[in-house]
Every structure is written in structure tokens, then in C-alpha cells.
Amino acid sequence: MPLPFLTADRAFETADDLALPFDDRDRWRRPYRPGPWRVGTAALLLLFASFVLFAAVVIALTASVSEAGVILGIALVVILGALRLLRMGVWVSARGLRHVGFVSTRTTAWERVVAVRTVQQPVRWLGLPRTVQGEALVLQRKDRAAQDASLLMTTHNADFVGRAGSFDRAADTIEAWAAENRRG
Numbered sequence: 001m002p003l004p005f006l007t008a009d010r011a012f013e014t015a016d017d018l019a020l021p022f023d024d025r026d027r028w029r030r031p032y033r034p035g036p037w038r039v040g041t042a043a044l045l046l047l048f049a050s051f052v053l054f055a056a057v058v059i060a061l062t063a064s065v066s067e068a069g070v071i072l073g074i075a076l077v078v079i080l081g082a083l084r085l086l087r088m089g090v091w092v093s094a095r096g097l098r099h100v101g102f103v104s105t106r107t108t109a110w111e112r113v114v115a116v117r118t119v120q121q122p123v124r125w126l127g128l129p130r131t132v133q134g135e136a137l138v139l140q141r142k143d144r145a146a147q148d149a150s151l152l153m154t155t156h157n158a159d160f161v162g163r164a165g166s167f168d169r170a171a172d173t174i175e176a177w178a179a180e181n182r183r184g
Contacts (some may be wrong), residue, residue: 022165025094032170034086035159037126045082049075071121089159090137090152092177097139099152107148110181116152118171125155125161132156137171162163 025171052075060068084102091098097116116139134156138148138149153159153170160167 023105024139028098029092030089031087031089031173032090032159032166034168035163037161038085038088038158041158042082042085045078045085049078049082053180065120090174092174094181096181097152097174098180099139099150108139108141110178112142113178113182114142116140116175116178118175123151125156126158135167135171137174140163 010152026174043116050072056068056071058074059071072183081102088100088102091100094110096107097113098105098107118135118137118138121136122131123136125132134154136154137152139152144150153167155161155164155167160170
């Protein structure tokens with residue numbers, strides 16, 4: 001079963017001369033693949049969910065069905081959390097830029113974007129409180145001050161820790177989408 005949210009489009013990696021090599025530019029795309037930390041965490045959550053589902057079956061066969069229903073609900077929440085974890089990231093289309101977080105999604109139309117740029121700054125390592133020096137892709141919007149730029153992704157988040165080249169390619173692609181769509 002293909003999982004389109006798990007794989008990036010191949011055109012992002014093969015088109016060196018075209019920044020926006022798509023016929024259907026209205027479709028939301030993530031210009032990079034999810035990193036090994038994100039995929040590994042989701043895989044562990046799904047493994048845990050399989051054990052919880054097995055426990056729900058055993059409870060349904062030996063105890064009450066209502067208790068099995070509660071355990072089944074817990075397994076479904078874990079599965080939905082793993083799928084949401086895989087969808088997290090920055091998505092682009094001709095309509096705008098979408099930053100998908102675990103709990104919220106923010107979409108910004110290209111008309112409201114002032115700049116998308118890479119900056120050197122202290123960033124969180126894997127989202128933990130510990131900070132390290134790294135690069136971040138930030139979004140500057142028209143309705144906010146310059147110091148209130150939104151952090152989109154960093155070199156040390158779950159997608160790019162240990163993959164600096166992938167961060168550079170993804171940041172360049174997102175910056176190209178921003179430059180092209182602000183002009184048009």
C-alpha cells in the first residue's frame with residue numbers, strides 16, 4: 001500500500017535545473033523525506049500499538065468486551081499519533097506554505113510571505129530543551145514584526161539531525177517555491 005505522506009516526490013531530488021518541476025502545482029508536497037528519527041519513532045509507536053491491539057483481543061476473549069473496547073481505543077490513539085508524527089513538516093503548493101505540527105497546522109498564503117530564509121541560530125536538538133548551534137529555516141510574514149519569524153525546520157529536528165545536506169536541499173527548494181510564488 002503506497003503511503004504518499006511518507007515519501008517525497010522524486011522530482012525534488014532529480015531536477016537540478018528546475019526549482020518547481022511539477023505539472024500539478026496545487027497539490028500539497030513535502031520537498032524532503034521524513035528523517036530516520038521521525039520514521040523510527042513512528043515505527044516504535046506502531047509496534048507498541050500492535051501489542052496493545054493483541055492485548056485488546058486477549059481481553060475481549062477472556063474478560064469483558066467494554067474493557068477490550070477501552071484498550072482498543074488506546075491502540076487507535078497511538079496509531080493516529082504515529083501517523084500524525086509522519087505527516088509533520090513543511091509542505092508547499094502554489095497556494096502557500098503549510099507547517100504541520102503534531103497538534104496544529106498553520107497555512108500561510110504566498111501573498112502574506114515576506115521572506116523564507118536560512119539563519120544561523122541556537123536550535124533545539126530533536127525538539128528537546130537542549131539547544132545546539134545550527135541552521136534554521138524561518139518564515140517572515142507581512143503581518144508580523146521581523147523578530148517574530150516563525151521557525152519552520154532546523155538542522156537538528158527529527159527530519160535532518162545528521163543529514164545536513166538534506167536540510168540544505170530542502171531549504172533551497174522551499175526558498176525557491178517562495179521566490180517563484182511571490183513573483184507570480
